[in-house]
Amino acid sequence: AIMATMAYPKWRNYGFFDKELVKNPEDDQVLDVLKGINITVSSSGRGHMVFGDADGFVHFLHRDLHVSKFMAYQCRVSHLAQLKQHNVLISVGDDDESGPIVKVWNCDKWDRSGNPHCIRLLPLSPGTRTVQPVSVIAVHEADHTTQLAVGYCNGTVAVIKDIIKERMFRTNQQHALHQDRDPITGLAFAPGKIGPILYVATSNAVFSYQLGPNVHRESLGQLGCEVGCATVSDQSQDFQFVVGRKEAVYFYQREDKGPCFVFEGEKTLIHWFRSFLVVVFRDTRAVKSTTGGKSVCNVNIYDIQNKYIASASPFPDVRAVLAEWGALYVVSGSDHKLYRLEEKSTASKLDILFRKNQYEMAINLARNQRCDMDGLVDIFRQYGDHLYSKGDYDGAIKQYVRTIGRLEPSYVIRRFLDAQRIHNLTTYLEELHAKNLANTDHTTLLLNCYTKLKAVHKLKQFIQTDRELNFDVETAIKVCRQASYFDHALHLAKKYKQHEWFLKIQIEDRRVYMEALDYIGRLDFLDAEFNLKKYGKDLVNEKPDATTELLKLLCTGKWPRGGLPGEEMRAQPEEFVHIFVQRKEQLLHFLEHMVQYQPNSSKLVYNTLLELYLHHDKDETTVEQQQREDKALDLLRSPDADFDIDHALVLAQMHNFRAGVLHLYERARLYHQILQYHMEHNDYSLVMETCNSHELRDPNLWVQALAYFAGKEDDCREQIAEVLTHIEKRKLLPPLMVIQTLARNSTCTLAVVKDYVSKCLQRENEQIAEDERMIKEYRENTEKMRGQIELMRTTAKVFQPTKCHYCTNPIELPAVHFLCGHSYHQNCLEAAESESECPLCAEKNRNILDQIRSQEHGRELHEEFHRELSQSNDRFAVVAQYFGRGVFNKVTYLTEAPSQAKPLPVKIELPREIMLHQTGGVHAGSQPY
Numbered sequence: 001a002i003m004a005t006m007a008y009p010k011w012r013n014y015g016f017f018d019k020e021l022v023k024n025p026e027d028d029q030v031l032d033v034l035k036g037i038n039i040t041v042s043s044s045g046r047g048h049m050v051f052g053d054a055d056g057f058v059h060f061l062h063r064d065l066h067v068s069k070f071m072a073y074q075c076r077v078s079h080l081a082q083l084k085q086h087n088v089l090i091s092v093g094d095d096d097e098s099g100p101i102v103k104v105w106n107c108d109k110w111d112r113s114g115n116p117h118c119i120r121l122l123p124l125s126p127g128t129r130t131v132q133p134v135s136v137i138a139v140h141e142a143d144h145t146t147q148l149a150v151g152y153c154n155g156t157v158a159v160i161k162d163i164i165k166e167r168m169f170r171t172n173q174q175h176a177l178h179q180d181r182d183p184i185t186g187l188a189f190a191p192g193k194i195g196p197i198l199y200v201a202t203s204n205a206v207f208s209y210q211l212g213p214n215v216h217r218e219s220l221g222q223l224g225c226e227v228g229c230a231t232v233s234d235q236s237q238d239f240q241f242v243v244g245r246k247e248a249v250y251f252y253q254r255e256d257k258g259p260c261f262v263f264e265g266e267k268t269l270i271h272w273f274r275s276f277l278v279v280v281f282r283d284t285r286a287v288k289s290t291t292g293g294k295s296v297c298n299v300n301i302y303d304i305q306n307k308y309i310a311s312a313s314p315f316p317d318v319r320a321v322l323a324e325w326g327a328l329y330v331v332s333g334s335d336h337k338l339y340r341l342e343e344k345s346t347a348s349k350l351d352i353l354f355r356k357n358q359y360e361m362a363i364n365l366a367r368n369q370r371c372d373m374d375g376l377v378d379i380f381r382q383y384g385d386h387l388y389s390k391g392d393y394d395g396a397i398k399q400y401v402r403t404i405g406r407l408e409p410s411y412v413i414r415r416f417l418d419a420q421r422i423h424n425l426t427t428y429l430e431e432l433h434a435k436n437l438a439n440t441d442h443t444t445l446l447l448n449c450y451t452k453l454k455a456v457h458k459l460k461q462f463i464q465t466d467r468e469l470n471f472d473v474e475t476a477i478k479v480c481r482q483a484s485y486f487d488h489a490l491h492l493a494k495k496y497k498q499h500e501w502f503l504k505i506q507i508e509d510r511r512v513y514m515e516a517l518d519y520i521g522r523l524d525f526l527d528a529e530f531n532l533k534k535y536g537k538d539l540v541n542e543k544p545d546a547t548t549e550l551l552k553l554l555c556t557g558k559w560p561r562g563g564l565p566g567e568e569m570r571a572q573p574e575e576f577v578h579i580f581v582q583r584k585e586q587l588l589h590f591l592e593h594m595v596q597y598q599p600n601s602s603k604l605v606y607n608t609l610l611e612l613y614l615h616h617d618k619d620e621t622t623v624e625q626q627q628r629e630d631k632a633l634d635l636l637r638s639p640d641a642d643f644d645i646d647h648a649l650v651l652a653q654m655h656n657f658r659a660g661v662l663h664l665y666e667r668a669r670l671y672h673q674i675l676q677y678h679m680e681h682n683d684y685s686l687v688m689e690t691c692n693s694h695e696l697r698d699p700n701l702w703v704q705a706l707a708y709f710a711g712k713e714d715d716c717r718e719q720i721a722e723v724l725t726h727i728e729k730r731k732l733l734p735p736l737m738v739i740q741t742l743a744r745n746s747t748c749t750l751a752v753v754k755d756y757v758s759k760c761l762q763r764e765n766e767q768i769a770e771d772e773r774m775i776k777e778y779r780e781n782t783e784k785m786r787g788q789i790e791l792m793r794t795t796a797k798v799f800q801p802t803k804c805h806y807c808t809n810p811i812e813l814p815a816v817h818f819l820c821g822h823s824y825h826q827n828c829l830e831a832a833e834s835e836s837e838c839p840l841c842a843e844k845n846r847n848i849l850d851q852i853r854s855q856e857h858g859r860e861l862h863e864e865f866h867r868e869l870s871q872s873n874d875r876f877a878v879v880a881q882y883f884g885r886g887v888f889n890k891v892t893y894l895t896e897a898p899s900q901a902k903p904l905p906v907k908i909e910l911p912r913e914i915m916l917h918q919t920g921g922v923h924a925g926s927q928p929y
Contacts, residue, residue, distance in 0.1 A: 014308055091105065157200055208252070210254070266281060315333075481509065573591070822838050
């Protein structure tokens with residue numbers, strides 16, 4: 001396999017780490033707690049740093065920067081490994097010359113001497129008789145087991161399982177995994193699919209072992225490394241094995257080689273921190289120029305994924321690099337000063353990148369730091385603004401597209417409204433629609449872009465797509481119509497059932513009226529009704545017959561589509577009358593069809609049909625006019641016709657339709673108007689005929705006829721004589737008023753009224769005689785009553801009845817006698833309503849008393865009325881109050897029957913006396929002259 005090589009010089013240094021010398025928080029002086037310790041090895045984890053020295057001590061540097069220690073070995077500590085999942089420390093050192101020993105310390109348990117509990121002690125032997133020093137160790141933690149890998153200088157690698165379990169001391173359970181001639185310089189565990197993977201590096205080769213039931217070995221290359229120059233990456237780099245050589249840094253995978261990065265320089269240490277590769281270089285040039293022979297190291301931190309240098313700082317003689325407490329710590333110098341390399345915040349990193357216009361790097365950084373979408377969108381926007389200012393409009397629009405859904409579209413659209421950038425604007429709007437975030441304005445703008453660019457293919461693809469609707473259909477139709485893309489607009493309207501727009505284009509733009517009618521005929525009932533109301537006028541003017549037939553189906557319940565099963569839906573024909581304003585003949589046929597099919601049509605339908613019958617065109621023949629008048633009269637006489645009588649009467653009068661006027665007068669019981677109509681036409685015979693026909697319903701017609709004939713200078717003696725006969729017979733007018741009325745007619749002689757006057761005088765004489773007889777009778781009765789009253793006052797009343805007037809049985813005591821002459825058993829009187837008055841005379845006496853009370857009450861009301869009237873400021877209110885109480889009501893004999901309809905004003909000028917007589921009537925008992 002060929003290893004990919006990536007050049008180092010192109011990587012930029014952004015300084016994402018702050019370098020700081022750690023100081024003692026108590027005195028703010030340089031931390032010197034590690035001074036004097038001959039550090040041989042270090043590790044970190046579980047909240048502290050661990051250092052081993054050449055005297056066998058293990059030192060713990062805690063978070064509060066205080067140091068504690070305990071003696072682990074008699075000679076020296078060579079290797080340390082602080083576990084992450086358990087508070088366990090594994091150490092390798094020498095107690096004597098017998099060889100290295102592994103000790104496992106439980107840091108949660110301490111004895112009284114301040115030493116952690118040693119849970120395991122294991123001598124190390126590579127399987128040879130001679131003692132072999134340990135070069136490197138590696139630990140793998142898992143839920144079920146913890147393994148320790150030990151590399152020796154003779155090229156052997158041994159694996160010890162369950163290293164943290166307490167066992168008997170001096171128990172050797174090493175398993176030799178690897179044998180080689182070259183010393184082991186690097187070990188590292190990485191997770192695998194079927195078990196952990198152990199990477200082994202020697203000074204001249206790299207191997208991998210798949211641990212498990214069956215161990216599988218792979219040789220990965222013939223390039224080794226020095227001790228401390230091997231580590232394993234994190235998950236971001238798929239847990240690859242990293243090996244540092246002088247010429248480059250190499251990455252290895254389970255079965256193959258990975259990428260190679262050319263970081264030239266002598267490397268003394270390689271470490272992995274978060275997603276960064278930490279490489280310690282020895283600066284040979286600085287050694288020569290430095291006094292005292294002290295070496296200088298450069299600590300470079302690389303972001304392998306994004307290919308930049310996060311930090312590059314020089315340090316004197318780096319002894320250890322540790323990661324703890326969220327930062328990277330470097331132990332350097334002979335006095336073991338502690339430096340902190342703390343990663344800047346994401347916001348600070350982004351600010352640095354923005355200042356250097358490194359927006360792609362900022363985007364990658366934000367994604368790696370798992371920034372929220374709002375933060376990413378802000379970077380996209382700034383990147384787009386930068387490219388826009390540089391004139392890279394294509395690149396800018398790509399960044400702006402990434403902001404869709406977060407950034408207001410108007411921010412982008414305003415920048416690309418120039419005609420030269422219409423392609424970029426089209427791209428942005430297309431993406432906006434693809435994400436279903438466009439509104440009607442965006443749709444309008446996109447379609448306008450297509451039309452400006454003449455992109456018919458894109459326009460067709462946009463509106464004829466079968467995918468989910470992602471634009472406003474109505475807006476798209478408007479724009480296509482405005483740009484004269486009628487076929488595209490019709491396609492949209494038909495597909496998305498925008499019937500109104502489909503018909504608007506067909507009728508107003510394309511003027512294909514029959515196609516519009518066919519389309520309406522295929523619609524549901526409600527849609528067809530709505531569109532015929534809107535476009536019916538244009539359709540009737542262009543295709544009158546076809547439109548009329550369509551309306552007949554719609555208004556008669558025969559529409560083939562729409563409505564529930566068994567439900568008959570009908571449109572109201574009166575709602576379509578206005579569309580026939582220029583097609584009266586078709587309107588006539590339509591309304592005739594409606595009243596024939598639906599006799600209970602509305603008043604408007606019948607009124608309009610009647611108006612059409614009575615309307616005469618100039619080119620119409622007399623026969624045709626007569627036929628229409630006959631139809632109009634039949635319509636007026638039809639019992640089913642529900643027309644408005646007043647409206648019909650106005651129409652008949654306007655068109656001089658005599659038969660219709662008379663019929664309507666008679667139907668409305670306007671007999672005075674019928675008589676007036678004949679009077680205006682001076683038709684004497686019809687005047688008399690009308691009075692004879694309707695005298696029972698309205699006798700005052702004779703009075704009106706008398707006034708009419710009295711005003712004529714023609715010879716009307718025959719008609720006047722007949723009129724007087726009926727007036728005298730029905731006593732409609734006093735004779736004096738009749739004489740005064742006829743006195744104005746110069747042709748009327750005494751002979752005409754002789755018989756009438758004679759009959760009136762004779763009738764009055766008879767009335768006078770009858771009145772005198774009644775007066776005499778009343779006087780006689782009055783005298784008789786007065787005598788009876790006097791007799792009852794002065795003489796005793798003898799009661800000699802033989803029977804009870806209630807039960808007709810013989811009278812017996814106890815009995816009750818009344819002055820009226822009636823006698824009753826006492827028990828019979830108790831059964832009556834009252835014992836204090838005669839039951840037989842009670843009703844008659846009550847009527848007399850009621851009349852007396854009424855007369856007295858009337859006299860009191862009269863006096864009270866005049867008193868309130870004289871004292872009130874609003875006299876009309878007083879009159880209205882008493883009028884409402886019925887005080888002024890009097891019993892009268894009316895000489896005219898009440899009419900059910902209000903009569904129209906009569907044009908004949910009647911004498912004032914006759915008019916007063918007709919409105920007031922003749923009071924009972926009054927003398928006519």
